[in-house]
Amino acid sequence: MHELPVTQSLLKIALDHAEKANAKEVTALNVVIGELSSMVDDSIQFYWETIAKDTIAEKARLNFRRVPAELQCMTCFNKYHPQDGELICPQCKGVGAKVISGEEFFLESIDVEN
Amino acid sequence: MTQRIQVVENILNANDRLAEENFARIEAAGVFSINIIASPGAGKTSLIEKTLPLLKGRLRVAAVDGDIATSIDTDRAAAAGASAAVQINTGGDCHLDAVMLRGALDQLDLTQFDLLIVENVGNLVCPANFKLGTHKTVLVASIPEGDDKPYKYPGTYRGVDALVVNKIDLLPYVDFRMDYFTQGVQVLNPNVTTFPLSCRTGEGLEAWVDWLIEHSKK
Numbered sequence: 001m002h003e004l005p006v007t008q009s010l011l012k013i014a015l016d017h018a019e020k021a022n023a024k025e026v027t028a029l030n031v032v033i034g035e036l037s038s039m040v041d042d043s044i045q046f047y048w049e050t051i052a053k054d055t056i057a058e059k060a061r062l063n064f065r066r067v068p069a070e071l072q073c074m075t076c077f078n079k080y081h082p083q084d085g086e087l088i089c090p091q092c093k094g095v096g097a098k099v100i101s102g103e104e105f106f107l108e109s110i111d112v113e114n
Numbered sequence: 115m116t117q118r119i120q121v122v123e124n125i126l127n128a129n130d131r132l133a134e135e136n137f138a139r140i141e142a143a144g145v146f147s148i149n150i151i152a153s154p155g156a157g158k159t160s161l162i163e164k165t166l167p168l169l170k171g172r173l174r175v176a177a178v179d180g181d182i183a184t185s186i187d188t189d190r191a192a193a194a195g196a197s198a199a200v201q202i203n204t205g206g207d208c209h210l211d212a213v214m215l216r217g218a219l220d221q222l223d224l225t226q227f228d229l230l231i232v233e234n235v236g237n238l239v240c241p242a243n244f245k246l247g248t249h250k251t252v253l254v255a256s257i258p259e260g261d262d263k264p265y266k267y268p269g270t271y272r273g274v275d276a277l278v279v280n281k282i283d284l285l286p287y288v289d290f291r292m293d294y295f296t297q298g299v300q301v302l303n304p305n306v307t308t309f310p311l312s313c314r315t316g317e318g319l320e321a322w323v324d325w326l327i328e329h330s331k332k
Contacts, residue, residue, distance in 0.1 A: 002209055002240035006125060013123050021119050031125075038239050038269050074304075087265060087301040095297050096304040099272070107121045114115050 003040060007047035014057055014110050023112030026057035030111075034104035035069040060110075069102030129244055132212035136219060136247030143224035145176075146330040147232065149210075149246050151270070152254035153263075154236030157280040159187045160313040161254055161322075162231055166194040168323045173228040173330050178202060178218045180210040180235045187233060196231075198222055209240035212247055228330045238263070242270040249329070250275040257281040261290045264298030272302040276309065278322060283312040 010029065018026045033039050041064040052058045071087070072079045075094030088095055124130065140147045152158045162177060169175055176198045177191035188201040200218045202210060215232060224230070232248055234241040253274040255263060258281060264271040271277075277299060285292075299306060307325065311318030 002243055005129075005207070005211065006243075009125050009128055012128070013121065013125065017119050017121050017123075021117065023117070023119075027116065036269050038243065071302075082268075087268060087298065095301045097301055099302065103269070105126065106124045109118050109120050109122075111116060111118050114117055 003043040004047050006039065007044050007051055010044070010107060011048070011051055011055065011057060013107050014060070015055060017110055018056060018112050021112060021114070023114055024056065025113040026060045026110055027113055028061045028063055028111040029057070030063045030065065030108045032065050032067060032104045032106050032108050034067045034102040036099065036102035037105045039105055065108070067101055067104050070100040071097040071102075072100050073097050126243065126245075129212045132216060133245035133247035136212055136215050137249075138247075139219060140224060140230060140247065140249070143227075145224050145227050145230050146326075146332070147230040147248040147250075148276075148326075149232045149234060149241075149248040149251045150254060151234045151238070151241040151251060151274070152236060152256075153238040153259060156236075156254045156256040156259065157313050158233050158236065158254050159190055161278060161280065162187075162196075162233060163190050163194040164313045164316065164319060165231075165323060165326070166191065166196055168319065169229070169326065170195050172327060174226060175229045175231060176200070176222050176224075176227045178215065178222075178230065178232045180204055180214065180233060182206060182208075182235060191231075191233075197227060204235060208235055208237045209244050210234050210246060211244040215246045229326060238267050238270050242267075242273050252276045252278060254278045254280055255295075257284045257288050257290050261292070261295040262298070264295060264301075268302055271299055274303065274306060276307045276325070279308060279310040280313055282310045282317065283315045 073089035073094045074096045076092040078091040177196040179188040180202045185201045188199045192199040251274045309322040
């Protein structure tokens with residue numbers, strides 16, 4: 001449900017950058033979503049179709065690049081990918097990990113026609 | 115001609131910036147502020163209701179309450195002794211955001227308070243993504259929700275500064291493994307301050323109230 005304001009924000013950022021570049025049309029948005037970021041790409045796509053209507057980005061394709069979660073154990077410094085909701089370190093069973101990646105949520109680039 | 119434009123902008127940037135403005139405003143007024151998040155029914159409003167009488171005469175408290183449509187929670191906060199209570203109806207939105215809090219701050223003379231309590235909409239996912247600009251985020255978990263919640267909502271459990279574990283009076287009746295729960299919390303958030311308590315019996319409320327007073331007097 002939080003994808004509605006998120007999609008509005010996404011559109012605004014894309015249009016701001018397109019305007020600065022004097023673009024006629026936005027053809028694609030390249031979005032990066034980390035596995036831990038609790039954003040659902042289908043839902044963003046759904047809202048996009050309504051929100052982007054009648055803007056220069058209405059035909060834009062949304063490309064989502066998923067970044068897998070990577071944690072680093074702060075006990076044995078092993079790096080691991082959490083699986084099946086199991087967050088503890090698979091090597092030493094240590095508790096207390098640092099998130100290396102997986103929380104990303106940003107607009108990396110847009111493709112435009114001038 | 116097709117052209118690729120590098121953007122690299124955090125999609126929630128606009129909200130984050132407004133949250134920083136809110137923070138500056140609250141900080142300038144010398145108020146300590148908390149954002150309380152939880153799933154529906156965990157006991158956010160009950161916690162506020164039980165906390166306010168214990169702060170009476172010690173801290174001046176403003177309560178801001180986010181709700182989808184009603185003012186039931188604000189009425190409860192006012193009845194429990196909040197010096198001021200402001201209602202934000204999100205009109206269907208599942209979380210508060212920085213703009214909504216800014217609107218609520220406009221209705222308060224912040225210099226008149228020591229503590230600002232913001233009660234978010236009951237939801238364990240969305241509020242974690244939208245910073246408000248408070249000093250601390252407090253998550254209220256409760257025993258009947260189950261001990262697997264930190265594993266299912268790592269983003270939420272990871273981003274909080276304090277954790278209230280409510281309804282501990284139900285521990286004898288529910289299969290809740292406290293060690294499993296604690297491990298799930300600590301794996302991604304080893305420094306979180308935890309307050310096991312029961313709003314119903316009052317057990318454990320003292321440590322929580324002391325924490326609020328200590329931070330509000332700084």
